[in-house]
Amino acid sequence: MKLKSFDVIVIGAGVAGAAVAREMTKYALSVAVLEKNAEVACEVTKGTHAIVHAGLSVNPLTPLKNRGELMGAAMMGQLCADLDVKYQRIGKLLVAFDETQVAQLKALMQSAKRLGLMDIELIEDRSRLLEMEPNLNPDVIAALHTPNTGIVSPWGLVYGLLENAQDNGASVFVECAVTGIRWDAEAQRFLLDTRQGPFSAKYVVNAAGPFSDKVAAMVGDTSFQISLTRQEKVIFDKNYQGAVRHVVRMLNNMGAPGDFICPTVYGDLMAGVEVKPTDDFDACHTTQPGIEEHVLRSSARLIPTIPASAVIRPFSGVLNQCAGTGEFVIRSAPQLPRFLNFVLGGSGLTACYAMAQYLSLEVFPTVADAADLKTRGDFNPCRKDMPHVHDLEPEELAELIARDPRYGHVICRCETVTEGEIVEAIRRGARSVDGVKFRTRAGMGRCQGGFCGPRVIAILSRELQIPPEAVTKKGPGSYMVTALRDDHSVKGEAEHV
Ligand SMILES: Cc1cc2nc3c(=O)[nH]c(=O)nc-3n(C[C@H](O)[C@H](O)[C@H](O)COP(=O)(O)OP(=O)(O)OC[C@H]3O[C@@H](n4cnc5c(N)ncnc54)[C@H](O)[C@@H]3O)c2cc1C
Structure with missing residues (x-):
């Protein structure tokens, strides 16, 4: 070649x-x-938690990481505005349930301030905390507030x-x-x-x-x-949208930020995290004890009103760090x-x-x-994201459908994703069901692709001009269709918005 x-x-x-x-x-x-x-x-x-950290966990042994957190949090808003990426600066509440933990929060605040994080406040007024986070466990007696913490896609x-x-x-x-x-x-x-x-x-x-x-x-x-840890977490149904406003986090038994619950930029909630060392990068499984006895117990301790039955998906990610x-x-x-x-x-x-x-x-x-x-004089810092029907005002949607009727054909009911969006995702580089899913959210809702999965496969097959059996979940080896119906189709009828 x-x-x-x-x-x-x-x-x-x-x-x-x-x-x-x-x-x-x-x-x-x-x-x-x-x-x-x-x-x-x-x-x-x-597999990330998608939190833009404000710089609370700074450590004298990791000067580059500290600088990355502090500057990264400050720069993320403008970057996401330039690139049309979903980002929200929602702040974090790192909570304490007793006086020992309040002392740990004070120590964390002092060391973070020493290393440059000035926008940080210890809130010991319980009524103020409940005003900020109405569903917070009333047993919380104080919290460190970092307003610069954000969430991003x-x-x-x-x-x-x-x-x-x-x-x-x-x-x-x-x-x-x-x-x-x-x-x-x-x-x-x-x-x-x-x-x-x-x-x-x-x-x-x-x-x-x-x-x-x-x-x-x-x-x-x-x-x-490189050393690896596997981290288990869950996504809760969008019915609980708005039930948590901040990244709400508790201390672990070393006095450092530990388990959390937070909104995602897509309106659902995420909670975690059971952390276990691993030497297998592909160990992206979850365990019943990890989810039930750890993640869900912690999330219920932070925000008791969210039931375990609201989980739509457990998942895990493997984090790499430089050993040491x-x-x-x-x-x-x-x-x-x-x-x-x-x-x-x-x-x-x-x-x-x-x-x-x-x-x-x-x-x-x-x-x-x-x-x-030599720097280029014509660097363009801006990019426009593809349309997301779910986020559009009715007039914007009507205009889009008038231009391309495929934006009126709903494929994923849970997340209101249309054929037009899936075709555009493929035009921008999606080659598999996961590529479509992460670009459009088709398959990310309550039914987890049970309803729209075959339709997405059919559109990928049509647009990429490959047989349905050749469509994969995420690349070679992850084939999804093992047999076709008599008429050789995997399709279902789309419905109108
Ligand atoms: C569970 C979890 C939670 C996290 N939470 C947060 C958080 O809330 N906030 C935060 O700031 N950070 C968080 N992180 C950390 C953050 O997500 C990672 O630091 C970051 O995503 C790493 O990106 P990366 O590009 O280095 O690695 P990757 O995303 O793994 O990218 C590396 C790429 O290299 C490719 N590659 C590897 N070998 C080859 C090769 N030989 N040839 C060609 N390509 C190759 C891989 O396929 C991969 O696509 C979290 C991480 C995990 C796992």
């Missing part, structure tokens, strides 16, 4: 790789992102960053696992072996998340190791200055943009040729 050459290759299309790719398009350089999966944002970033952020990077000239390759990397000293370039043939680049950014230590080892960099302190690794490989590791960890979603700027503005200039630091 023909060699594909770029100035900068970013390995991995999670939130870290997407943020870096967009920053690098601000230079007059050609940029490519190589992702091993069929869909972007499908690994660690998919994690995959929405990746789509926004990557589409904007593409608008600014970047190329994105999916199903393109990097399997080997070599430095050609004579040509002064890296040669990358991938599932789509060879690539070459002057600079490589390793944003492979949980696999970043393995990717670094391809060039002989064994200076860091959990500090981010944003530096060159030893002896190979142009191979840049960009490895985040806990709070990586919050920090991705601030740290991508740290890499592009502070680290990259120390290793790049002067000629490669």
